[in-house]
Amino acid sequence: xxxxxxxxxxxxxxxxxxxxxxxxxxxxxxxxxxxxxxxxxxxxxxxxxxxxxxxxxxxxxxxxxxxxxxxxxxxxxxxxxxxxxxxxxxxxxxxxxxxxxxxxxxxxxxxxxxxxxxxxxxxxxxxxxxxxxxxxxxxxxxxxxxxxxxxxxxxxxxxxxxxxxxxxxxxxxxxxxxxxxxxxxxxxxxxxxxxxxxxxxxxxxxxxxxxx
Amino acid sequence: xxxxxxxxxxxxxxxxxxxxxxxxxxxxxxxxxxxxxxxxxxxxxxxxxxxxxxxxxxxxxxxxxxxxxxxxxxxxxxxxxxxxxxxxxxxxxxxxxxxxxxxxxxxxxxxxxxxxxxxxxxxxxxxxxxxxxxxxxxxxxxxxxxxxxxxxxxxxxxxxxxxxxxxxxxxxxxxxxxxxxxxxxxxxxxxxxxxxxxxxxxxxxxxxxxxxxxxxxxx
Numbered sequence: 001x002x003x004x005x006x007x008x009x010x011x012x013x014x015x016x017x018x019x020x021x022x023x024x025x026x027x028x029x030x031x032x033x034x035x036x037x038x039x040x041x042x043x044x045x046x047x048x049x050x051x052x053x054x055x056x057x058x059x060x061x062x063x064x065x066x067x068x069x070x071x072x073x074x075x076x077x078x079x080x081x082x083x084x085x086x087x088x089x090x091x092x093x094x095x096x097x098x099x100x101x102x103x104x105x106x107x108x109x110x111x112x113x114x115x116x117x118x119x120x121x122x123x124x125x126x127x128x129x130x131x132x133x134x135x136x137x138x139x140x141x142x143x144x145x146x147x148x149x150x151x152x153x154x155x156x157x158x159x160x161x162x163x164x165x166x167x168x169x170x171x172x173x174x175x176x177x178x179x180x181x182x183x184x185x186x187x188x189x190x191x192x193x194x195x196x197x198x199x200x201x202x203x204x205x206x207x208x209x210x211x212x
Numbered sequence: 213x214x215x216x217x218x219x220x221x222x223x224x225x226x227x228x229x230x231x232x233x234x235x236x237x238x239x240x241x242x243x244x245x246x247x248x249x250x251x252x253x254x255x256x257x258x259x260x261x262x263x264x265x266x267x268x269x270x271x272x273x274x275x276x277x278x279x280x281x282x283x284x285x286x287x288x289x290x291x292x293x294x295x296x297x298x299x300x301x302x303x304x305x306x307x308x309x310x311x312x313x314x315x316x317x318x319x320x321x322x323x324x325x326x327x328x329x330x331x332x333x334x335x336x337x338x339x340x341x342x343x344x345x346x347x348x349x350x351x352x353x354x355x356x357x358x359x360x361x362x363x364x365x366x367x368x369x370x371x372x373x374x375x376x377x378x379x380x381x382x383x384x385x386x387x388x389x390x391x392x393x394x395x396x397x398x399x400x401x402x403x404x405x406x407x408x409x410x411x412x413x414x415x416x417x418x419x420x421x422x423x424x425x426x427x428x429x430x431x
Contacts, residue, residue: 021282025241027306028248028289031298035312037255038319043247045324051236051243054328094330096377113220113363115264116280121330125246127234131280133225140365140418141221141408149228160416164220166361167397167421168260168333169377196230 055124058089059172060193062122064186066099067177077101080172084122094121094170101174102200106159109147109200110171111139117165119172123198130199140164150201173200180207213265213357214364216272221365221408242281249284254327256316258291261383265359266291335394337379342424343398347373350430351400351422359387362426370430371402374419382423396424 032038062084066073075083080099097119100108112118113136118126129135138146143160147153154160163171175197181189184207191210196202219225237243253263266287267275275283292298302309319327343349351366361383377397385393404416 021285022239022241023306024289024303025245025248025285027303028285028292028298029244030306031302031308032248032252032292034308035298036318037297037312037315038248038251039321041321042319042324042327043244043251045321046247046250046327047237047243049324049328050246055236095332095334111220113365114218114361115267125236127231128238128280129228129230132228133219133222133276134228137219137222137225138228139220141412143416144413146228150230156415158415160413161401162416162418164363164418164420166363167377167383167423168380169397169399169421201228201230 050120050125054120056122056193056195056198057190058124059119059122059195059198060190061087061186062099062172063174063193063198064189066174067181067189068184068186073174076174089121094119094168096169097122098169098171099174100161100163100171102176104176105157106161107154107200108171108173109139109143109160109162110165110173111136111162112165113137113140114164114166117168117170119170122172123195127195147201150196152201152203172198175204178204178206213268213359214355215268216275217268218364220363237281245281245285245288249288250327251319252288252292254317254319254323257295257297259381259386260331261359261381261386263287263291264383265387268359333381334378335381335392337394337396341376341379341396341398343373343376343396343427343429345373345375348430349373349398349400349422349427351420351426352428354426356384358384360384360426362422363420365407366400366402366420366422369402369406371400371406371419373398374401375399377421380423382425384423384425398422398424398427400427 033040066076072083076099080097081095084097102108116126116131118130135146140162143162165171178192192205194202194205197204267283270283270286297313348370350370351362351368353368354362377399379394380397381392382395385391399419400422401417401419404412404418405414407418
């Protein structure tokens with residue numbers, strides 16, 4: 001087992017724990033670089049990709065297109081990997097992306113109780129809460145309570161379906177198109193799509209709530 | 213492995229705390245830890261199941277007290293030590309004390325797009341699927357001490373096969389060093405009351421993605 005000596009000491013303050021971690025990460029990067037296992041310039045590019053390129057704006061484009069284009073929506077529900085591939089993001093999406101559709105009677109919510117499985121290609125890296133114990137523990141046993149933590153109250157007769165991502169299938173929620181958006185183009189519609197509504201812990205913005 | 217990582221249905225962790233305008237990384241070291249994991253994953257020395265297992269094997273108090281990227285760092289460090297790719301004295305020194313081993317491949321800047329594309333886990337089936345949509349199945353009561361993707365809350369419970377998802381790399385086998393041993397994968401949906409008892413919210417259903425060896429027909 002690796003050395004976890006510092007982790008057994010729970011009395012140090014948070015700041016020094018972080019610097020301990022910083023030192024450990026720095027040491028690992030130095031060793032792996034010197035041994036020729038990693039190239040720091042490649043690490044820079046990976047970080048840059050997830051900070052600037054791959055994020056929930058991609059998912060928002062997918063959802064907006066599904067709202068605007070019935071044929072695309074049909075393809076998305078049938079095979080989300082295939083449908084999203086056609087949008088031409090610069091890197092390939094997984095073979096196992098699944099879009100699940102919310103209706104008046106059904107609300108879908110995505111979790112990974114065992115770790116942090118999440119559709120990176122369309123939503124980017126998951127937020128801290130998605131990877132943390134409160135969400136992972138409660139989503140499957142008390143989804144309505146979790147939704148209340150997000151300020152969302154669903155009608156009592158709405159069915160809730162929680163998808164636990166326990167394999168390599170990845171899920172994205174297709175929320176209901178907000179009312180009052182007739183005639184909106186895809187770009188306008190995308191501005192209503194939040195990351196959380198694609199996880200199922202939120203609802204899309206209403207037309208009068210857009211950031212624009 | 214019946215570890216603390218298998219959290220579905222546990223109580224006591226408090227409310228979910230969404231963070232407005234959350235940054236992708238909260239500190240520079242998180243980005244480095246993330247990228248080191250991805251770059252080492254790219255070498256082909258191990259797959260996603262093995263990295264998951266390395267985090268699950270962290271001592272429970274460490275797992276629970278560590279942030280996400282701290283777990284990634286500690287898991288990676290364990291794997292590197294286990295495989296003899298680095299030595300403890302090098303960690304202590306913070307630098308390499310001997311030359312590296314030859315790796316199957318190394319992530320270069322020219323190959324970043326390959327590292328950003330997710331791999332495919334579907335494999336050719338060697339036998340027909342045992343179950344079909346609509347079948348009632350029971351998740352087996354298995355308790356392997358090694359990595360598994362059958363969460364405890366589903367074990368012994370009866371659900372319905374909703375979709376057959378193809379034949380996929382079987383994590384339990386990979387982590388035991390027994391190869392990919394592909395297995396059929398199913399979406400199995402459980403009524404909330406089947407999982408959590410008669411007092412549970414009747415309007416809730418939960419599905420898992422279950423490999424065929426996790427399931428048996430239920431009459």
